[in-house]
Amino acid sequence: MQEALTNVAKHAAVSKAHIQLIYAPDQLVITISDEGSPLPRPRARGGGFGLVGMRERAQSAGGRLHAGRRPEGGFAVTAELPIHV
Numbered sequence: 001m002q003e004a005l006t007n008v009a010k011h012a013a014v015s016k017a018h019i020q021l022i023y024a025p026d027q028l029v030i031t032i033s034d035e036g037s038p039l040p041r042p043r044a045r046g047g048g049f050g051l052v053g054m055r056e057r058a059q060s061a062g063g064r065l066h067a068g069r070r071p072e073g074g075f076a077v078t079a080e081l082p083i084h085v
Helices: 002-011 050-060
Strands: 018-024 027-034 064-069 075-082
Touching: 002 027, 002 050, 002 075, 050 064, 050 075
Parallel strands: none
Antiparallel strands: 018 027, 027 075, 064 075
């Protein structure tokens, strides 16, 4: 999820991100989101594979990753990761 925070800094025209952790006995859900901005931010250099890599890492741990624009504006990345005891 460090990559999600990096993406906020690189791609969102905002100065802060929101981090939400939800812990259950069998799952950890982490959401990184921003509220977006009416001001466009210059496109960051390099195409990168941030979301693809995050999705692959979540799947390798038996989890899932969801990423996309929020209806109220901004962007969110949510990882649902199983907890193996």
